[in-house]
Amino acid sequence: MTTAPLSRNEAKELTRRRLLRAALRILDEEGEAGLTTVKVSRAAGIAQSSFYVHFRDKQDLLKSLWHEGGGRLLRATHQARSLSIEAPTDRERFRDAFRIPLESMCRHPELFRISRRVRHDPGSPLAEFAREAEKISRDLLVEDLIASGFTAGTEQERRRVEMIADCLGALTERMAIGHLEGRYPDLEEALDVIIAFSRGYLSLLPRENRA
Amino acid sequence: MTTAPLSRNEAKELTRRRLLRAALRILDEEGEAGLTTVKVSRAAGIAQSSFYVHFRDKQDLLKSLWHEGGGRLLRATHQARSLSIEAPTDRERFRDAFRIPLESMCRHPELFRISRRVRHDPGSPLAEFAREAEKISRDLLVEDLIASGFTAGTEQERRRVEMIADCLGALTERMAIGHLEGRYPDLEEALDVIIAFSRGYLSLLPRENRA
DNA sequence: AATTTCACCGATAGTACTATCGGTGAAATT
DNA sequence: AATTTCACCGATAGTACTATCGGTGAAATT
Numbered sequence: 001m002t003t004a005p006l007s008r009n010e011a012k013e014l015t016r017r018r019l020l021r022a023a024l025r026i027l028d029e030e031g032e033a034g035l036t037t038v039k040v041s042r043a044a045g046i047a048q049s050s051f052y053v054h055f056r057d058k059q060d061l062l063k064s065l066w067h068e069g070g071g072r073l074l075r076a077t078h079q080a081r082s083l084s085i086e087a088p089t090d091r092e093r094f095r096d097a098f099r100i101p102l103e104s105m106c107r108h109p110e111l112f113r114i115s116r117r118v119r120h121d122p123g124s125p126l127a128e129f130a131r132e133a134e135k136i137s138r139d140l141l142v143e144d145l146i147a148s149g150f151t152a153g154t155e156q157e158r159r160r161v162e163m164i165a166d167c168l169g170a171l172t173e174r175m176a177i178g179h180l181e182g183r184y185p186d187l188e189e190a191l192d193v194i195i196a197f198s199r200g201y202l203s204l205l206p207r208e209n210r211a
Numbered sequence: 212m213t214t215a216p217l218s219r220n221e222a223k224e225l226t227r228r229r230l231l232r233a234a235l236r237i238l239d240e241e242g243e244a245g246l247t248t249v250k251v252s253r254a255a256g257i258a259q260s261s262f263y264v265h266f267r268d269k270q271d272l273l274k275s276l277w278h279e280g281g282g283r284l285l286r287a288t289h290q291a292r293s294l295s296i297e298a299p300t301d302r303e304r305f306r307d308a309f310r311i312p313l314e315s316m317c318r319h320p321e322l323f324r325i326s327r328r329v330r331h332d333p334g335s336p337l338a339e340f341a342r343e344a345e346k347i348s349r350d351l352l353v354e355d356l357i358a359s360g361f362t363a364g365t366e367q368e369r370r371r372v373e374m375i376a377d378c379l380g381a382l383t384e385r386m387a388i389g390h391l392e393g394r395y396p397d398l399e400e401a402l403d404v405i406i407a408f409s410r411g412y413l414s415l416l417p418r419e420n421r422a
Numbered sequence: 423a424a425t426t427t428c429a430c431c432g433a434t435a436g437t438a439c440t441a442t443c444g445g446t447g448a449a450a451t452t
Numbered sequence: 453a454a455t456t457t458c459a460c461c462g463a464t465a466g467t468a469c470t471a472t473c474g475g476t477g478a479a480a481t482t
Contacts, residue, residue: 031334123242170385200411
């Protein structure tokens with residue numbers, strides 16, 4: 001039992017992190033309606049009024065939660081993934097391109113569930129962020145698809161590639177949800193199914209670009 | 212301008228419907244946080260206190276909204292759809308099997324968006340209903356898939372068929388969202404992509420059952 | 423015609439939460 | 453050692469909403 005001699009700044013930073021952690025848990029377990037300054041503060045071990053020492057208001061807390069959690073997750077996922085989608089001929093790499101985001105979602109269940117839930121909730125201050133993240137995610141996937149042979153010259157072609165990216169995202173998310181709910185305990189089984197569906201979209205590749 | 216002579220019962224039923232309509236709109240536009248007895252009542256043209264003449268509380272309103280709207284939609288969709296999935300060899304029928312639920316979602320945008328949003332919101336009184344509906348939906352699809360040749364003898368096979376059903380649902384919902392947001396104006400284009408992905412899952416059919 | 427029913431009203435008590443304010447004591451600075 | 457800073461506290465005013473209650477007048481029943 002060593003007594004840590006915390007400086008005032010360190011102590012403040014610690015309670016700030018406690019508040020963010022508590023907010024993440026409450027948001028995940030009880031939804032946005034359950035997130036109050038009273039609950040977060042109590043969970044972090046400070047008085048309700050002290051909440052405002054760390055955040056201007058609840059929206060400020062949510063913003064911080066997003067920028068210090070959600071944003072990083074998104075970028076890390078896509079950085080790792082785009083490395084492996086570039087060679088769709090290689091079976092293992094192709095599989096990795098789906099495994100990486102799937103595992104990333106499952107490794108951060110709270111953030112994943114919250115950002116999913118918030119995305120289409122017009123009353124949520126996080127909605128805008130989550131939708132922007134979704135768009136970025138889709139756009140990155142579109143780039144990858146174009147790099148792997150899809151054409152997006154006409155409006156219609158562009159839409160089609162976006163739809164494919166959208167569908168790939170939907171498949172991955174749905175399998176992640178099933179896994180987190182305990183219905184699909186084996187991620188490799190889920191990957192098998194995603195890959196099978198993806199064989200289908202490959203049929204939309206222009207013939208001359210197929211490997 | 213004919214003055215309709217409404218009986219007391221008819222008048223009551225009319226305000227009840229006004230309340231339900233208003234609730235649906237507010238729920239869709241502002242989310243659950245925006246749905247208050249004050250707003251619903253005002254939108255329906257009655258005093259806040261008169262809300263309780265029609266519903267015990269807000270949860271009661273939500274329950275009614277679900278049972279008199281959501282439930283019917285789900286059943287109608289699946290009834291229409293299962294007629295056409297039974298003959299996956301017939302291209303037009305196969306396509307219909309996806310078009311029917313897709314169109315059904317797009318025809319009831321508020322209900323569709325609300326039930327989607329509410330499904331994973333632990334704070335929502337509708338969450339339970341929406342999740343049950345999702346399960347029913349998936350189970351019905353699983354039955355259809357088994358009827359069309361998939362096997363579900365072992366635990367693993369059963370899981371796989373459930374995953375496929377889950378994925379089909381995810382694809383359809385995602386395309387419906389894109390259409391309702393205006394990104395995919397042409398539903399037939401979206402159907403093309405869903406069908407392409409589905410060619411992939413057909414590869415998971417046991418060889419001896421393929422048409 | 424007399425009586426009863428009841429959808430609706432305004433007023434209001436109660437609840438939950440937000441956000442501010444002055445005060446305190448220990449850490450940090452001088 | 454004296455002074456300043458500031459994370460945290462309890463108290464509290466303000467806001468938004470829920471749900472009840474007694475009253476009213478027109479419809480429904482007798």
